[in-house]
Amino acid sequence: MESKTDRTEPTAPPSAASAAAISAVLGDDDLLREILLRLGFPTTLIRAAAVSKRWLRHASDPTFLRRFRTRHPPALLGFYIRELGARGPRFVPVSQAPELATATRRASAAEGRFFISDCRNGRLLVMDFDPTACRHAVLSPLHPARGKVVLPPAPKQSLIWFFLTENGGGYDGAVAVLMLPIGTTKTKVQVDLLTSGSGVWVAHRTVVIDLPETLPPIAYTLPPVRGKIYSLTKSGHILGLDMTAAKSSLIQRPDKVRTDNFMLSFGEEGSKLILIHAEGYLLSIWQLATTRSDSNDWVLVYDKIRVHEAWNRLEDVMVMAADDNLEFVFLWLRSSAVLMHMHLKSRSEKVYDEFKVRDGRFLDINPFMMVWPPVFPALREEDNVEG
Template identity: 75%
Template sequence: MEAERESTEPTAVPPSAAVRAVLGDDDLLREILLRLAFPTALVRAAPVSRRWLRHASDPAFLRRFRRLHPPVLLGFYLRELGARAPRFVPVSRAPELAAAAGQFFISDCRNGRLLVTDFDDPTACRHAVLSPLRPGPARGKKAVLPPAPKLSLIWALFEKPAAAGEDDGAVAVLMLPLGTTTKAKLQVDLLASRSGAWVVRQCEVIDLPETLPPIAYTLPPARGKIYSLTKSGRILRLDMTAARSSLLRQPERASTDNLTLSCGEEGSTLFLIHAEGYLLSIWQLPTTSSDADEWALVYDRVHVREACSRREDVMVLAVDDNLEFVFLRLRSSAVLMHLHLKSGSEKVYDELMVRDGRFLDINPFMMVWPPVFPALRDDDNPDG
């Protein structure tokens, strides 16, 4: 009987064999990779083998991954008047954020990368691109840029990280008014950093519709166009491809200065975010549009519940490139908060108060997308 009972009991499968059986199944492997929470974790898993890299970098798989794990707010950089460097306020608990803090001034923050002025060297300042979310030993290291071009008006990052051997990831824009005639002209130079030097990508002389108005701020180039919010309340659009300019009228309801502009994640749409009292409204204009009146209302008078309950007006401070999070300041209490537009959820930072009259600079720090996978050597494991 004992022998019969032993023969009918199932034979235990060694753990290593069970693991190989699971990871050797392509469908199961894809489902496991799909459950990684961050693209950085996906990049760390991919070098296991060529097979893992093939699955992780497959466009169809990445589309599924993004649907399940859309880019989220990881934190934000906050700098006030008199502070030499911003402080990083984490929203996520991602371990990658340990390298996000540092002593630097931020010029641009885009797709998990920072364009910074580095104060590590007390004798000089350096401009560099920092990628806190980059996996491996390169995480937190700075790609130092060449000295800044003279007369630079805009320092910015390209939309996506540069591939090996291409531009370093930063762009500078120079604007030089020409002539004193009624028909003013503007020379615009777009320069990219490459191999320790600035290389001219494009140079155009553009006729202005009128004398160049005072500019409040300028957005980074987006699909060959540069947008500037002027102090007169209109938007100057410089089209580098067509070498022409135009002044866009703002939507009628957005006539006050309590607004900000964004070119969105892919640069295909210009967004205008406007606050009135405790209400937010957002318009969009395709960057391909030649009509100044094509503004379409995306969000109409969204109630900021926290401001409504406190009976305070809100001031627009910043917006992320995905147009999901809007950072606001409650005018009376000077408390900082952000609103997630799609869900309507709000996060109030009662401990972060910014008094009137103090300069406030906020840079939302988002999860990087798309992931940049490493190249495998010929002797790397082909099968995993």
């Protein structure tokens, strides 16, 4: 005989009292903002903003977006990897969140014959493998309708680096940093910050800066942030150039960083300079406030993090890359010749056994993040289902 628990009762429609309660909650702007704040992903926030112009107004409010970013930093979708001799990069997903599946699929579709010069905020700055001319272009994999934006031909000078603009939004431009040593002693340098537009490079800012010593050979340069440029020299020091104050500094690495096995990046939207160092199977992470006058006041954030995969194999690791939120660090195991990543907060590790190269210095790794701020679609009048 069928029991009451075996029967499936039909779902009753919400009562008038329940509907009134729901309407009271969603009609309260303060409560609505708190609900939107807990959505978790920018993609979900965009879908919620499509409900009505009122919801869009709250979701796109700059104050609300600052709170949302603090609570839910832009997620790492995956990374682009290019091995020596490969025709181009391939995308490897990291996020398994269903809410990001569409974004991950679009990032995977952006593979091609090019070299990635810069990668941030959901965009790629690439250099085509064109036998007739090497040209730079901007790709927006998460917004394929924007297509490919080809940049003007590069200026014919040395010591030039190309980067994406700080805050992409709907703009697909790029900036170039040009350093020209002045005089025979090379203790002065002219720094030009160029922006792309109307088919040419335009000087956005030019400044002459005295250097603390002769301009040293530069290994690589970080993207300009808040008028400041940081370059790692081949001697292991960090050259800082402040274009606003027209000053320079030679930053020493922390005393405990005794090897050259480290990399630099930015954290907290450019307010922190991050140094990730590996020694044996241990990681240490330091940060330096870019707003402080003491250019050598490093703060130790993580000390002697054990990379268990390397410890188990009794081998050293090489620092390859890190995402913008300093959530994931990508490492290369020297002896096993495999790539892995560590999630710093949980200390979880993942080994990518499919990637085996003899020398990690020939691996090009570019972590790929979600776009911030979100790009909200415009609502039509007929989509405005509530006031």
